[in-house]
Amino acid sequence: MSVRVGVVVFPGSNCDRDTAWALGLAGAEPVELWHESADLGGVAAIVLPGGFAYGDYLRAGVIARFSPVMRAVAGFAAAGGLVLGICNGFQVLAEAGLVPGALLRNRGLRFVCREVAIAPERLDTPFTRLVGERRPLRMPVAHGEGAYYADPATLAALERDGRVLFRYVAPDGTPALDPDDRANPNGSLRGIAGVTNAAGNVAGLMPHPERAAEALLGSADGLPILRSLVAAAGERAAGAFVVTGRRVLAGDGGVEGGRR
Amino acid sequence: MSEPAVPLHQALGLTDEELVAIEARLGRAPNDLELAMFSVMWSEHCSYKSSRPLLRTLPTGGPDVVAGPGENAGVQRIGGGLAVAFKIESHNHPSAVEPYQGAATGVGGILRDIFAMGARPIAVLDALRFGDPGDPRTRHLVNGVVAGVGGYGNCVGVPTVGGELVFDPSYGGNPLVNVMAIGIVREDQIMRAAAPGPGNLVVLYGSATGRDGIGGASVLASATFGAQDPSKRPAVQVGDPFAEKLLIEATLEIVERGLAVGIQDLGAAGITCGVSETADRAGTGIIVDLDAIPRREPGMAPFEVLISESQERMVAIVRPERRADVAEVCARWGLPCAVIGRVTADGDVTVVEGGLDGEGRPLPGARELARVPAAALTSDAIVFERLAAPPPRRRPAPAPGVRPEPAELLPERGMDPGAVLVGLLGSPNLASRRWVYEQYDHHVQTNTVAGPGRGAAVLRVKGTRQALVATTDGDQAVSALDPYLGAALSVAEATRNVSVTGARPLGVTNCLNYGDPTRPEAFWQLREAVRGLGDACRALGIPVTGGNVSLYNEAPGSAIAPTPEIGVVGLADDVDRLVGPAFGAADDVVLLAGWAAPGLGGSAYADLAGGGDDDPPPLDLAREAALQGLLRAAIGAGLVAAAQDVSRGGLAVALAEMAIWGGRAGHFRVAVAGAPAVALFGEAPSRALLAARPDAVTPLLALAAEHGVPLADIGTTGGDRLLVELVGEGATGAAEERGARVADAIDLDLGDLRHAWEQGLPQALGGEG
Structure with missing residues (x-):
């Protein structure tokens, strides 16, 4: 049984179809979640895709956070559900306070679209568990407001608690900690490309793993990130089944494995 | 202050003759509102009143054509129940007045033409032309236009996958912003x-x-x-x-x-x-x-x-x-x-x-x-038969095969071919366009197999093995010398850019940017261009499915170089069979296909060398068709590892680009007959470079012979130095006889070439990178 992963569609989302396509390649069954509905349709995980939700004329993500679907997403996240925000999705999560920090205008004050390399800081998260090893992953960025910013105390806490999910790195894997490093495409502090919330179930990522899901398009390095999410979501869905089914199955430890 | 009152029709831009024609159609005088409606509908922009008789001469039919000129966009079948819609349009004057909004709405307008056909827009290409990049006004326009194209395309989620950026002083007062869009539609939903x-x-x-x-x-x-x-x-x-x-x-x-x-x-x-x-x-x-x-x-x-x-x-x-x-x-x-x-x-x-x-x-x-x-x-709007007259000092194009006297060639005194190559690679018209295309989302929709920056764009068609290949090309430099040849060359180059990937050109869309049609010389340029466009499309067997005519491209005191912007969409049945232009493996054999021709007029070398009155190289459309046939056959047979057409900057620039893009240079020998500059930097059309594994060379030579196309082994890939030796009769002699001192070879480090190529545009725009 494939894992149902929701893809939120705001008016102005423009990576929703790409994300659904790539989630399909990662083994999931993508489900559209319309912005006006708070019904999450029983999905096992949620992705907030890239784009320009509501036009982003005021500030990226600032209006999207007030939509009905975002109230539901916040509840889903509070209950431990897995949420990944990509690009504009990251901006929406940050505006909604579901991940720390903010995404400021790029250092060069221009939109930047190019391939970058990022490396995972940890391999034991729901978003990186199938990446395999700490290595540079090549995938595109495409944004005007992607410079990660947080105050020094927050940055210190993120580093201390292992909540920096990805950093921009040079092709040889050296982290681009300096905002002026050429390998840091937007001036992000400490080279941060992705972070998680304190509980580790909500992540924001500026680069686009869904655009790096097929070798034909130049890189398949993003696919393990989506596969990680799908696998983790599948286990949680199965785990939920075990919990509700325990009365019947008498807590048999083999049941969870049997579901997979 | 009292001024003589201007009649309403004149204030709205209508002539007295047009008012009479309106009254004849209505059988009465129009009221003010009707006059306003006529004034916009009978504008050149909407009515094509000057160009319509010319456009009727273009070949528009074909077995794949589902919708041609007259619809919002041309549509051609690609099989499997799908069709591709595409069109190019100008937004020149709005962009000159307000560059950001002018360019942005140019993108918006052409996208609407595509989805009005029921097609989902999948790609945009922008062909931009500006004046001197050192002029602060040009920089203001470049910044605004690029930001406008990006600001609109990025937000709507349609990737900008290709285009052009050309600087020429003639565009100083009147930049060109031509935007092409492509969409996919189910045939039964057109x-x-x-x-x-x-x-x-x-x-x-x-x-x-x-x-x-x-x-x-x-x-x-x-x-x-x-x-x-x-x-x-x-x-x-x-x-x-x-x-x-x-x-x-x-x-x-x-x-x-x-x-x-x-x-x-x-x-x-x-x-x-x-x-x-x-x-x-x-x-x-x-x-x-x-x-x-x-x-x-x-x-x-x-x-x-x-x-x-x-x-x-x-x-x-x-x-x-x-x-x-x-x-x-x-x-x-x-x-x-x-x-x-x-x-x-x-x-x-x-x-x-x-x-x-x-x-x-x-x-x-x-x-x-x-x-x-x-x-x-x-459809019954007024049509004008405008007067056409060639400019008085026009020189005839040379007959094919006639070799000009060395005295006609541009000065080669003191030419160091290596220095010229570095200069060309770093020149504003040939340097890397990264500064522009990094501001455009070129990946969204996840179909971009090959994006901007190196040759034609390649887009896979989801759910099929197919790919669409798209490019825009316009040769204003030759058009300024010979508008017929310039338009035909633009078609040849655009289709060649598609064929050189292995794809088959499907159709042409065109944006004709010319001057005031009431000026006989400007109208003559338009008429010649349409003739060249039609001849080239007929010879290459490809229909014109749509386009746009932009006239009155004149600022006070100067008209633009006549600019035929040609958009081509091609189709490949198997995306995995397409090849790119970057050198791959070491020890690949590099072959030059096609015909050398004299003439440096209109070339990038001529720009660099300060002009001259040399003629442009001639175009033989039968040879062009043969070359493109060879390219598609050779690539389709799996004999080619990389391929690139020889165009702006000539053979030396084409080799250098393949080396820069592949991160691998090589050792080449170029036969020189008479003038090294022509051999290295001449822009004779109907030529391409192929890289192939050594065991593919024999079958490639046989295939070339079948197609009647000369194919010469000019060297091998490898290493990080680009070495191009000049060999043969007249390698330096012809130039020496004229008192020239000519280096015998190009010998340059790949890193230096890349540096020149990457820094050229930001430097030209004043450190805007």
Whole structure:
């Protein structure tokens, strides 16, 4: 049984179809979640895709956070559900306070679209568990407001608690900690490309793993990130089944494995 | 101050002769509102009144052609029930006045042409031309236009995958912004821009109508620039890409659910154009209820409502029983939607104030403001046979095969070919375009197999093995010397750029950017270009499926170099079989296919060397067809590892680019007959470079012989130095006889070449990188 992963569609989302396509390649069954509905349709995980939700004329993500679907997403996240925000999705999560920090205008004050390399800081998260090893992953960025910013105390806490999910790195894997490093495409502090919330179930990522899901398009390095999410979501869905089914199955430890 | 009153028709840009023609069609004098409608519809921009007789000569048919010129965009079948829609259009004058909005709305307008056909837009290409990059005004325009193209395309989620950026002093007062868009549509869902079925509803949806872009078609697009440009700013429209994104999704939903029988986007001349063109195409009429049109502001005069060019609006022709469904789709996407009229059987565009009843008849007390035959505004608009005369000092193009005397060649004194190559690679017209395309989202929709920066763009078609290959090319440099040759060369180069990937060119769309057609010399340039375009397309067996003519591209005291911008879309049945232009493995054999030809006129070398009066190289269209046939056959047979056409900057630049892109240089030997500059930097057409594994060389030579195309082994790939030796009779001799000192070889480090190529554009724009 494939894992149902929701893809939120705001008016102005423009990576929703790409994300659904790539989630399909990662083994999931993508489900559209319309912005006006708070019904999450029983999905096992949620992705907030890239784009320009509501036009982003005021500030990226600032209006999207007030939509009905975002109230539901916040509840889903509070209950431990897995949420990944990509690009504009990251901006929406940050505006909604579901991940720390903010995404400021790029250092060069221009939109930047190019391939970058990022490396995972940890391999034991729901978003990186199938990446395999700490290595540079090549995938595109495409944004005007992607410079990660947080105050020094927050940055210190993120580093201390292992909540920096990805950093921009040079092709040889050296982290681009300096905002002026050429390998840091937007001036992000400490080279941060992705972070998680304190509980580790909500992540924001500026680069686009869904655009790096097929070798034909130049890189398949993003696919393990989506596969990680799908696998983790599948286990949680199965785990939920075990919990509700325990009365019947008498807590048999083999049941969870049997579901997979 | 009292000035003599200007008659209204003249104030609206109509001539006395045109007023007479309008009266003849109406059988009476037009009222003021009708005159305003005629003024926009009979503008050059909407009516093609000068170019229409020329465009009729173009080849437009073909077995794949589903929709040709006259529809919003050309459509061609690609198999599997799918079709590709594509078109190129200009937004030159708006971009000169207000570069960001001019370019942004240029993107928006061409995208609407695509999705009005029922196609989902999958790619944009932008062909941009500016004056001297050192001029602060040019930098202002470049920054604004690039930001505008990106700001709109990035937001609507259509990737900008290719295009051009050319600097030439002739564009200093009149930049060119030509934008091409491509879409995919199911063949059974292709929508026509027609209003069939009297009784059907005319539904306006999208943004409300405001005062922006009043008279854009007539005031801006169809007149030369004067000194009072800033006063034309109100004629520039303002774009809202977020509204466009909603409009795309709503329109495609309307199409997929079969809710409309016709769709037209509203661009130039606004509602007047939308209703008159759809009615005329269907042989019907339309009655418009002025009061039903949603407005942005109160107090708009009827003519303002009818000719406003407010962006992001569409008209759908809807059966009455589908009205609620269309309203529901629009509501879901948050778009205003209103029934503004009815299709009628009388053939007239009628405008009333005071409302229509349930049958589409004016309510009692309603007032008829205008009634004009739809055909008089569109298909029966005035047409002019303009005077054409060549410029007095024009030199004839050399006959093919005639070798010019060395004295005619550009000076080669002291030419160091290595220094010339570095200079060319770093020149504003040849250097890397990264500074531009990094500002464009070129990956969204996840179809981009090959994006901007190196040759034609390649887009896979999801759900198939197929790929579309797209490019734009325009040769203004040769066009300035010989507009016929320049247009034919542009077609040859654009199609060659597609064939060199292995794909088959499907069709041509064209944007003809020329001067004031009432000037015989400018009209002669246009006429020659259309002749060259037609001849080239016929020789290469490819139809012209659509395009756009932009005239009056003149600033005070100077006309632009005539610029035929050619967009080509090609098709490959197996995306995995396509090849790119970068050198791959070491020890690949590099072969030069095609024919050398003399002539440095119009070349990048001529730009660098300070001009001269050399002729451009001739074009033999039969040879061009043979070369492109060889390229497709060789790549299709799997014999080619990399391929690139030889164009701007000649053979040396083509080799250097393949090396830079592949991170691998090589050792080459180039036969020189007479003049090293011609051999290294000449831009003779009908040539390409192929890289192949050694064991593929023998079959490649046999295949080339079959196609009748010369193919010469010129070296091998490997290492990080680009070494190009000049060999053969006259390697240096011919030049030495004229007192020249010529180096025998290019020997350069790949890193130095890359540095020059990467830094060229930011440096030219004053460190804007």
